[in-house]
Amino acid sequence: MTRIIFVCMLAVALISAQNTHYQPDANWRAPDEAAAKENPLAEKPELAAGGKKLFKRNCVECHGDSGQGLKKAADLQLPIVQNQSDGALFWKITNGNPDRGMPSFSGIPELQRWQLVLYLRKFKQIDTEKTQN
Amino acid sequence: MKSRILVFIFLFGITVILHAQEAPYFVTYDHHLEEPGNLEIATWTTIGIPRSGQNLFVAPFAEFEYGITGRWTTELYLEGQGTPGDSAVFTGWRLENRFRLLKREHWINPILYFEYEGINEATKILKEVVGNAEISSERNADLAAVHAHEIEAKLILSSNFHDWNLSENFIVEKNLSQAEGFEFGYALGVSRPLSKIASGNECHFCLENFNAGVELYGGLGSTNGFGFHQTAHYLAPVISWQVSDNSSFHFSPSFGLTNVSYPALLRFGYVYEIRGFGQKLARVFEGKP
Numbered sequence: 001m002t003r004i005i006f007v008c009m010l011a012v013a014l015i016s017a018q019n020t021h022y023q024p025d026a027n028w029r030a031p032d033e034a035a036a037k038e039n040p041l042a043e044k045p046e047l048a049a050g051g052k053k054l055f056k057r058n059c060v061e062c063h064g065d066s067g068q069g070l071k072k073a074a075d076l077q078l079p080i081v082q083n084q085s086d087g088a089l090f091w092k093i094t095n096g097n098p099d100r101g102m103p104s105f106s107g108i109p110e111l112q113r114w115q116l117v118l119y120l121r122k123f124k125q126i127d128t129e130k131t132q133n
Numbered sequence: 134m135k136s137r138i139l140v141f142i143f144l145f146g147i148t149v150i151l152h153a154q155e156a157p158y159f160v161t162y163d164h165h166l167e168e169p170g171n172l173e174i175a176t177w178t179t180i181g182i183p184r185s186g187q188n189l190f191v192a193p194f195a196e197f198e199y200g201i202t203g204r205w206t207t208e209l210y211l212e213g214q215g216t217p218g219d220s221a222v223f224t225g226w227r228l229e230n231r232f233r234l235l236k237r238e239h240w241i242n243p244i245l246y247f248e249y250e251g252i253n254e255a256t257k258i259l260k261e262v263v264g265n266a267e268i269s270s271e272r273n274a275d276l277a278a279v280h281a282h283e284i285e286a287k288l289i290l291s292s293n294f295h296d297w298n299l300s301e302n303f304i305v306e307k308n309l310s311q312a313e314g315f316e317f318g319y320a321l322g323v324s325r326p327l328s329k330i331a332s333g334n335e336c337h338f339c340l341e342n343f344n345a346g347v348e349l350y351g352g353l354g355s356t357n358g359f360g361f362h363q364t365a366h367y368l369a370p371v372i373s374w375q376v377s378d379n380s381s382f383h384f385s386p387s388f389g390l391t392n393v394s395y396p397a398l399l400r401f402g403y404v405y406e407i408r409g410f411g412q413k414l415a416r417v418f419e420g421k422p
Binding site for chain 2 (some may be wrong): 046047049050051052053054057061071078094095096097098099100101102103104106107109110111112115
């Protein structure tokens with residue numbers, strides 16, 4: 001019984017810590033060719049620091065400091081986001097989803113957008129740690 | 134008189150503020166719209182360097198840009214003009230709307246632009262150049278007495294290719310107060326950031342905070358006479374500096390290419406972006422913390 005209560009409390013805590021307003025757009029999918037692209041900076045994890053700075057400048061307003069998602073923006077820690085390929089995340093940053101409020105960031109230089117993808121992967125660790133706790 | 138002009142510039146300067154990751158253009162528009170819910174406040178100034186016998190002028194304008202949706206941005210402009218030895222006058226207001234036609238990024242991204250201008254003939258901000266050139270030497274008081282209601286449309290085409298932005302604007306303007314026909318103009322811009330990679334440390338003067346390019350803009354006559362005859366054209370290097378996460382400074386010296394252009398224009402502006410302005414305002418009215 002105690003175990004069930006604990007699991008329920010954990011589930012409530014996880015749900016309340018996340019953005020419940022976010023409704024994924026099933027039609028917002030990267031084309032296969034774009035999704036298959038590999039991050040050219042994958043071997044340079046130190047460049048994620050620059051991605052953090054770019055995230056603060058361009059993304060924090062809607063996605064929150066740790067990518068938890070504010071307003072109607074996606075919780076970037078969720079598996080539904082983190083299970084996407086680097087190429088798919090890059091495509092989504094580049095194109096945006098203007099009808100759902102996500103602007104296009106194609107004005108950011110290409111390599112800097114890949115730096116953002118590097119930094120987004122840091123949120124996967126947060127989600128893993130949250131689940132383990 | 135100088136003190137009146139200084140006060141005038143100062144009053145406009147108070148509202149000064151500008152944007153982020155935007156092209157450094159002053160006249161040309163690219164396809165990037167304001168983010169939904171964000172308010173951008175900017176002050177821009179155009180200083181006209183005169184030919185002999187003409188007067189230098191200072192034309193500041195304030196800009197309030199709001200992202201209504203991901204595909205619709207609206208802007209309000211308030212403008213003025215001051216001439217040393219003459220006077221400083223309010224020259225009117227403009228309301229513009231830009232609509233993004235396509236949902237995704239393409240090789241060429243079209244934007245439709247519509248603007249209403251409630252201005253007077255003393256306006257010299259040169260936010261765009263259309264029609265045939267007239268460099269007036271009339272006094273501001275006389276010019277400000279002539280009001281004009283104008284509508285303007287632009288087709289904005291813009292492409293991003295390997296960090297370069299290339300934008301082309303085709304402009305048509307109609308003065309509803311006078312039978313001038315339709316006036317035409319163009320603006321072309323190319324720019325790119327000075328660094329491809331963002332450094333990990335906070336810095337104000339890193340290359341990644343600078344964006345540079347060049348603009349070419351001018352008039353193309355009107356339905357009464359289309360072409361380059363008696364038209365002004367300018368070539369302008371442009372540079373922007375991202376001062377902080379939500380503010381930037383822009384500068385451009387423009388050089389007149391024809392004998393009816395101003396010999397040179399100095400333009401500068403400061404932009405500040407208030408993020409989530411719409412949500413903050415909504416909370417105030419809803420009484421939520």
